[in-house]
Amino acid sequence: MLASALVGATAGARSMTPLAAVSLASAAGRLPEQEGRMKWLANPWVAAGTAALALGELYGDKMKSAPDRIVPAGLAARLATGAIAGASLARPEEKRTGAWAGATAAVLASFPTWLARKQTMVKHGQTKTGLIEDALIVGAAALVVGLGARALSR
Template sequence: MKSSPLSAFSIGVVSGMRAFSGPALVSQKLSAETPNPLFNSRLAFMASPKVANVFKVLAGGELIGDKIPHGPDRISPPQLIARLASGATSGAVLSEARGASVRVGALLGAAGALAGAFAFFHLRRYLNHDQDVPDPLLAVIEDAITYGAGWAVVK
């Protein structure tokens, strides 16, 4: 897993697209690394296989929930706050694991989540409403982009 300001921002964008995706991807990657890159860190719990499994279950539930019509918009305040927290956490953990600034990683992760949430909300709305692309198809494409981009960031 490379660490750079762009990595923290990018995992934030992924978290803005799907709130649990960033923590799930980062935790899964770190739980497979030996030695634990977060050893003696306050964030060491994120490298636990149990935590990685919990995030994977939550992320899976989110993938299903996104396909349900009439769910809350990702840019509504509660949803957006969750995405900002997810992006900040993912950016901080990613940065800490690679010896970069946790604070900068958290700020960049939150900024990426904000950008990702709004950009993909409006893109999906445009494609669905103005271009008549079926929303379930857009949801599946967005899932693929989210996890494809996320794995590229954490590897």
């Protein structure tokens, strides 16, 4: 369940990144195929679509008009993508627990990441802080998905 919670936590900062990470890993065959796995995530079109949405989010986050991640729609998106990503890194018999862990971590991580970003933006600006946050979150999601895939294949 740790991988499910950690991948969900990355959704707290970038809602589409964990979904793109698990979909790309599934499409590349890096997540083991098990009964109950969300096979639709392995579809190359889904992987390309989630990656495009994640890239769009990375770009849009730097815009002055970007809403805060803690607005209701932002929290709803994080809850949903955290749940899906969390479930995808859980064993089939633990899929619901993985979804809860991912969703909960996504919502809980939204607030401290938002606060940290707001505080650092005062000194370093929106674009610089956003690029650093992007690198941290994309790297963390890739790392967690890789470690989660390894744990699932045991």
